[in-house]
Amino acid sequence: MSARTPRRSRTRTVAAVLGATVALLPLAACGDDEKADSTTTTEATAATASVEGFCEQAFTTDAAVNAANSSAGEQGPDEAAVEKAKTELTALEEAAPAEAEATATAVVDATEAMFTNPGPPSDEFLSSFADLVDWMADNCDYQVIDVEAHEYAFEGLPETAKPGRTIVRLTNHGNEVHEIAFAKAKDGVTESAEELIQLPEEQAGEKVEFLSSGFAMPGGSGGALLDTTDGRYIAVCFIPTGMTPAAMEQMMTSGAEPEGMPHAMQGMVGEFTVG
Secondary structure (H helix, E strand, C coil): CCCCCCHHHHHHHHHHHCCCCCCCHHHHHHHCCCCCCHHHCCHHHHCCCCHHHHHHHHHHHHHHHHHHHHCCECCECCHHHHHHHHHHHHHHHHHCCHHHHHHHHHHHHHHHHHHHCCCCCCHHHHHHHHHHHHHHHHHCCCEEEEEEEECCEEECCCCEECCEEEEEEEEECCCCCEEEEEEEECCCCCCCHHHHCCCCHHHHHHHEEEEEEEEECCCCEEEEEEEECCEEEEEECCCECCCCHHHHHHHHHHCCCCCCCEHHHHCCEEEEEEC
């Protein structure tokens, strides 16, 4: 979370730039021939495909994908965590009710295509994932928080929210790429979000728990799934200043690393309380 020693923020930024955002990393294995055996999937997979079961499984899958991503080290993510994510991804596909099948399939197909042809997130992926978030917001009986991203601020973050499963829908009204990355302040932490993002990574890691994030191109949308409990939550954008789609494409072509300061350091940070 540190802006000075930004290994974690750099990881998020580079992941977004390479088209493998936090929510995408283990999805690369969706097209593997050695898919996890569906007989080992979770209870949601065994249940009859229904809206409720699909919504439940979406959160289970998201947690598994985030766990696999968080396990990544110098040698890549932990194999067991990735296998768990693959199992849950299979479960998600199987849990989709008829009215969500096309949307779920479109997300998987677009993701497989992106990993076959590396690059920034494709229009097909971004649009299909946005459709999935919209479908969940409209059909899942969960709290929905709509947030707008601008240069350089979030609009729509509430001061308070209810505990429980929450769908955060991010719409990008800016000209640069944006994300909304979440962390929860640990008990007893009194520093503001602005103070926390100034800390070195090790100190920040002692004070917050890093959660999921959502990513959106200019004029597009994305989202994040949160299962919240009472406490204080922080939202930040780690994308570097100046990261337009054209700049992203140029960086991909040249192989250069981003140089602009994170949007969070420009004021793109917020917080809210749950409970």
